Amino acid sequence: DAMVIQNPRYQVTQFGKPVTLSCSQTLNHNVMYWYQQKSSQAPKLLFHYYDKDFNNEADTPDNFQSRRPNTSFCFLDIRSPGLGDAAMYLCATSREGTGDYEQYFGPGTRLTVT
Amino acid sequence: AQSVSQHNHHVILSEAASLELGCNYSYGGTVNLFWYVQYPGQHLQLLLKYFSGDPLVKGIKGFEAEFIKSKFSFNLRKPSVQWSDTAEYFCASLNQAGTALIFGKGTTLSVSS
Numbered sequence: 001d002a003m004v005i006q007n008p009r010y011q012v013t014q015f016g017k018p019v020t021l022s023c024s025q026t027l028n029h030n031v032m033y034w035y036q037q038k039s040s041q042a043p044k045l046l047f048h049y050y051d052k053d054f055n056n057e058a059d060t061p062d063n064f065q066s067r068r069p070n071t072s073f074c075f076l077d078i079r080s081p082g083l084g085d086a087a088m089y090l091c092a093t094s095r096e097g098t099g100d101y102e103q104y105f106g107p108g109t110r111l112t113v114t
Numbered sequence: 115a116q117s118v119s120q121h122n123h124h125v126i127l128s129e130a131a132s133l134e135l136g137c138n139y140s141y142g143g144t145v146n147l148f149w150y151v152q153y154p155g156q157h158l159q160l161l162l163k164y165f166s167g168d169p170l171v172k173g174i175k176g177f178e179a180e181f182i183k184s185k186f187s188f189n190l191r192k193p194s195v196q197w198s199d200t201a202e203y204f205c206a207s208l209n210q211a212g213t214a215l216i217f218g219k220g221t222t223l224s225v226s227s
Contacts, residue, residue, distance in 0.1 A: 033214065043158075102160055
């Protein structure tokens, strides 16, 4: 089945230690998104790639970076994680240009910062 | 700024009870609205969506939602819930730029058998 895959599902990192979360998709969608979801809060968009074009949300901290080396993969890099960055990180994809704005989500990576 | 509000944080129902989850959105222009569901341990899945046309939208698993423009609402309904409907439900609106979903905080539905 075509899907969005996130690895790892659970990640523990130390305060200030860089961490990378990965997302891959077999849907061949041209848009990939990263959302942050803290406990009991709504998912919040961090940034998205439209093909190779990177689009950062205005309030996304500089601590968060992303890479998309090809259509299938997208990475979320947290350069110096703080305790406040502990959250579920959701990757999603969509196909722009079809008028279908549905986003397809991966299972998420739960990040713990110690 | 655009926002989506979900009125109920936690809803507890018995099987066969009827369900209505409230959702209000703030944007007054063209709307694209969604309900997503997240079953325990699983990823967010689309239940239904509204872009235009018939304001009563039918989705998977017997869910439906009604778009009421005058009330800025997009409430989710199901006539008879099952234990397997226990999940977190998120209402979302596409932002004005068409680039991102704006989610409500979610409603946790617990169905007892």
